Amino acid sequence: MGKVGRGVSFVFISQVFRMVAKGGLILILTRYLLTPNEYGQLFLTLAVLGFVLMFASLGLNKSGAKYAAEYRKKEPELVPDIIRSTYFYTVVATTVVCTVLAVIHRRIAAFVGDPAIGPLLLIGVAYIALKALGGVAAMFFQGFNRMDLNAATTILSNLLLIIAVPGLLILGFGLEGAMVGYVISSGVAAVVATAIIYVYFYEADSIRGTVTSAISKRVLRYSVPLTFTMGAGVLNSRIDTILLGMFRGSTAIAFYTLGKQLTEFLIAPAHSLGFGISPTFGEQKAKDELNRAASLYERSFTYIVALYAPAAAGVVLVADPTINLIFGSDYAGAVPVLQIFSLFVVVRALNSITSDALDYLGRARERAIAKGTLAMANFVLNLIFIPMFGVVGAAVATVITDSIYVGTELYIISGELPLDKGKLARSTLVIAAITAGMSTVVYPLVSFATTIPLLFGVVCIGGAVWLVLVALTDVIDLGSLRSTLT
Numbered sequence: 250m251g252k253v254g255r256g257v258s259f260v261f262i263s264q265v266f267r268m269v270a271k272g273g274l275i276l277i278l279t280r281y282l283l284t285p286n287e288y289g290q291l292f293l294t295l296a297v298l299g300f301v302l303m304f305a306s307l308g309l310n311k312s313g314a315k316y317a318a319e320y321r322k323k324e325p326e327l328v329p330d331i332i333r334s335t336y337f338y339t340v341v342a343t344t345v346v347c348t349v350l351a352v353i354h355r356r357i358a359a360f361v362g363d364p365a366i367g368p369l370l371l372i373g374v375a376y377i378a379l380k381a382l383g384g385v386a387a388m389f390f391q392g393f394n395r396m397d398l399n400a401a402t403t404i405l406s407n408l409l410l411i412i413a414v415p416g417l418l419i420l421g422f423g424l425e426g427a428m429v430g431y432v433i434s435s436g437v438a439a440v441v442a443t444a445i446i447y448v449y450f451y452e453a454d455s456i457r458g459t460v461t462s463a464i465s466k467r468v469l470r471y472s473v474p475l476t477f478t479m480g481a482g483v484l485n486s487r488i489d490t491i492l493l494g495m496f497r498g499s500t501a502i503a504f505y506t507l508g509k510q511l512t513e514f515l516i517a518p519a520h521s522l523g524f525g526i527s528p529t530f531g532e533q534k535a536k537d538e539l540n541r542a543a544s545l546y547e548r549s550f551t552y553i554v555a556l557y558a559p560a561a562a563g564v565v566l567v568a569d570p571t572i573n574l575i576f577g578s579d580y581a582g583a584v585p586v587l588q589i590f591s592l593f594v595v596v597r598a599l600n601s602i603t604s605d606a607l608d609y610l611g612r613a614r615e616r617a618i619a620k621g622t623l624a625m626a627n628f629v630l631n632l633i634f635i636p637m638f639g640v641v642g643a644a645v646a647t648v649i650t651d652s653i654y655v656g657t658e659l660y661i662i663s664g665e666l667p668l669d670k671g672k673l674a675r676s677t678l679v680i681a682a683i684t685a686g687m688s689t690v691v692y693p694l695v696s697f698a699t700t701i702p703l704l705f706g707v708v709c710i711g712g713a714v715w716l717v718l719v720a721l722t723d724v725i726d727l728g729s730l731r732s733t734l735t
Contacts, residue, residue: 263400264517270407274414275510279503279576282418289499291424292506294369295431296490297361298376301350303483305343305381308475309335311608312468313385314392320464321393327464332451334465335385338472343381347374362495372428376435383439386446391605398445406438475608477617481624485650488624489631489643496635500582505640507576508586512594515560519553519598542610543666549602551676555725557598558684559715564591566691567707570698582640589644596648596655603658610665619657623650676724683718690714 278288313335320327350357351374358367383402390399413433417426493501564571568587572580607616627650634642663670691711698704719725 261517263403266404267407268514268517270411271510272514274411275507276575277415278418279507279580282415285500285503285579287424287499289494289502289506290363290366291369291427293361293363293490293494293499293502294366294373294424294428296487296494296502297357297366297370298373300483300487300491301346301373302377302380302384303476303480305346305377306339306384306479307342308472308477308479309338309342309468310385310388311475311479311605312472314388315471315608316464316468317389317392318394329451330464331468332389332446334468335389336382338469339381339385343378347378350374350377361491363499366424368425369428372425372432375432376428379432379436379439382443383435386439386442389446389450390442393450398442402438402442402445405441406434409437410434474614474617478604478608478620481617481620484624485620485627485647485654488628489635489647492631492635493640493643497639501640504580504582505586505643507572507580508583508590508640508644511571511583511587512564512590512597515557515564515591515594516597516601519557519601539666543668546602546606546662546666547668547673550599550673551680551725553598553602554595554677555680555683555719557595558680559687559711561591561594562684562688563691563708563711564588564594566688566695567698567704570695570704574698574701574704585641586644589641589648593648593652596652600651600655600658603655603662607658607662607665610662612661612665615661616658619654619661623654623657626650626653679722679724683715683722683724686718687711687714 278291279285283291313331316331317328320331351371354370354374355364355367358364358370383406387399387402390396390402410430414427414430417430420426422429490502490505493505565588568591569584572584572587576583604616627646630646630649631643634646636642638645662668691707691714694707694710698707
């Protein structure tokens with residue numbers, strides 16, 4: 250896969266580091282520094298800020314990256330204008346959003362059911378501003394196919410996160426200190442990334458006049474469907490946490506967030522693959538090489554299903570001992586959440602390789618309609634399920650709507666690329682058999698996982714069985730997969 254493989258490798262390394270850093274942070278916070286209620290308050294704040302961040306970026310970063318990828322070879326003189334327009338619009342939107350947040354942060358805290366997070370939201374003004382700028386740079390790195398730079402700034406951000414957040418808590422600054430740690434982490438990485446964009450990709454003597462105006466309008470126009478898509482995604486991923494805070498309180502958020510975070514660790518390799526390959530789809534479409542794009546997607550699809558179907562089954566089986574042994578019995582309420590989310594981890598992984606690909610293929614509008622419709626459905630289901638079933642209801646609502654959405658994405662991309670559906674179906678059936686075989690071996694061993702070393706041993710046995718079955722069936726080329734990621 251050549252250049253694509255190198256890009257995936259860089260992002261994969263950064264995502265592994267991110268997984269380790271955030272996993273360490275979660276472990277430190279849950280076991281040593283925060284109570285379940287405090288943990289819930291911190292992540293309720295981050296959920297609210299994540300929702301607000303949507304209005305600061307407005308899909309502009311992805312739109313700018315899309316046009317940067319499109320023009321960087323055929324008309325490179327226009328790229329600086331794309332960069333300038335994207336940053337200008339983002340700064341304007343961010344300024345408005347941050348001003349509003351600073352004025353009404355107390356009202357927002359009261360509205361979500363926890364007035365105590367008001368000071369955290371005020372600190373979050375800086376978090377929003379820096380996160381928005383950092384997001385623009387990250388998407389331009391993707392558009393320029395410079396995954397090495399994206400990986401470097403991601404590693405920097407997560408290194409600072411694992412140092413600053415626990416450090417400020419240990420020094421006695423409380424949740425306000427933890428929030429400042431998030432600001433430091435995002436801020437330093439954003440400044441470094443923006444400086445790299447300015448020095449290496451921006452030129453002040455670019456073309457001006459009607460051409461610049463036309464490019465600027467294209468960036469703004471294409472950001473509209475992306476804004477709806479991103480807004481729907483944010484609504485889908487944040488509203489459950491916010492509604493849990495309103496109906497069930499911060500402790501319920503702690504259980505829900507922990508289960509969801511552990512599932513997200515599994516998605517990191519898929520995110521790396523999707524982030525790395527998506528600009529290539531746009532380039533190949535521009536060159537009218539749809540067969541190559543289809544082959545790339547088919548291979549990625551097979552890798553994802555082969556990795557994640559067995560992983561999802563394994564997590565369902567070991568969720569109980571994992572939560573109780575590693576995070577403690579205080580967080581036992583996260584077990585059913587982790588099991589439910591694990592059931593659709595394959596769906597989320599497929600979304601990681603499909604969503605950005607559709608944007609670069611120019612199908613952002615269709616994706617926006619689907620995502621917006623299902624985000625509203627998710628909101629309604631959460632309103633119904635959370636009061637009735639608590640954290641389990643929130644998880645079920647997310648699983649239902651995300652599964653339908655990703656099915657829609659797969660339908661759209663199958664119409665855009667000449668995919669061999671029969672081949673994909675055959676591979677999926679073989680992988681289902683592999684998953685069943687691995688689960689049959691692991692299930693009776695779970696009862697012996699009474700300590701962390703024994704739990705690790707059970708996981709290793711499951712991994713070994715998977716590896717043997719994959720090698721015997723030859724459903725994926727292990728050598729090609731290894732070279733792609735390394």
